[in-house]
Amino acid sequence: MKLASLKSGRDGKLVVVSRDLTRAVDAGFIASTLQSALDDWAKTAPALDALSQQLNAGECAGTFDFDPKACAAPLPRAYHWADGSAYVTHVELVRKARGADLPESFWSDPLVYMGASDAFIGPRDDIPVQSEDWGIDFEAEVVVITDDVPAGISSEQARDHIMLIGLVNDVSLRNLIPGELGKQFGFYQSKPWTSFSPVLATPDELGDAWDGARLHLPLRASLNGKLIGSPNAGVDMTFDFPTLIAHCAKSRSLMAGTVIGSGTVSNVGSADGSCCLAEVRCLETIRDGEPKTPFMSFGDRVEIEMRDSDGSPLFGAIDQVVTRYYPPGSQAQ
Structure with a gap:
């Protein structure tokens, strides 16, 4: 359903x-x-x-x-939103572009951060941002929704706790990230609104594309009508969803409605393109010595969707426009 x-x-x-x-x-x-x-x-x-x-x-x-x-996010407010970085090839690429080595532990121990879940936004809602200087980027991801998950669960047991599957645009403000990570305490200001696909689907709706742990279909991300990438979400996923759930539940139980994200979908070599602009810029830096693709500007339109093997949309499309946000008391120009 x-x-x-x-x-x-x-x-x-x-x-x-x-x-x-x-x-x-x-x-x-x-x-x-x-x-x-x-x-x-x-x-x-x-x-x-x-x-x-x-x-x-x-x-x-x-x-x-x-x-x-007319849709809000399927879960407009969730008790828990934990976003992983399951595609280690993406992390490796980003670190390579800035000349940093990838610690060996990244291949065996998932990276996860807890995001803001108090106000998810709908698939057609604007993305309001105060400044283009903050480095506005989209991140196309797959997410799963759990029921109640006991603490200490194994990854094999975690398979039975995946109730729903969908897509998100995990917006990042790239130019705010370095300052936050430099404090060694994680993301906060650099992670604003997260938007969802119009619908979430139960695993049985996905047929053979869902193997109980990964969703084996291309995830398409377009900017202003131009396809940026369509990497397959089931390929090069170092940590599958049951592994991410078990990681998050190592020392605490998870409540029904917990949202677990895959992180930016990425394939080794990026032959099918990328699901965020940061990766595009990293590839340019490695190839040309500097990035050429800008981050998003006000008025830019991002579309994210996934289709089945027959070309039919599975979750509906995320289709959003970046708009300028004016804080209370400021004057719109």
Whole structure:
């Protein structure tokens, strides 16, 4: 089944979406929000799945056209958002571009940071940023949503705790990152809004592309209509999702609705392009001695999507425009 949240209050209104993303039906009589559904997933999932089957069979009353513009993030507020760096080839490339070696431990111990989950934004919402000087970049990623995960779980056990799968644009402000990392205390100001695909899907919707740990399909990222890259998310993923979940749950349990990100999808050699501008710039630096591609500017449009083997969209597209943000008390120009 595929689930979305229409904009309504802070936590959205849960709807079930048809497999082809054209129709939807209100699921409020089962659970008012996706978080409430996840809180009681053993009970709500079968009911939501039955509604999904009725919708896809054309046997459901009260359906309406599905409009991604009306969508909030499927989980507008999540209790926990942990983003990994599962594609170590991406980290290796970034470090190589600045002349830094990659510690051997990076290949055996995942990098993970805890991001801001109090206000995710929808797939068609603008990306508001105060200054272009902050180095505005997109990052196309795959994410999974868990149910309650016990502390100390093994990676094999973690497979059974992946309930939903989707995409995110994990926006980064690249020019703010060095100062923050220099303090050796992680990201904060350099990680603003994170946006989601219109829908999240249960693993069974993905067929053979989902092997229980990785999603084996290209992830397309375009800027102003130009394809930047379409690397396969199932290739060169050093740490799969069960490994990331087990890593995050090593010393604490994870609550239902935890969002685990893959980090920027990247393939060795980047033959199929990149899922962020930082990687493009790193490749230019290695080849030419300096980067030539600028980071995003106000008015730029980024699109992120994944399609199945037949070319049909799986989660709907993230389609956003970068806009200038004016703080309270400032005067718009």
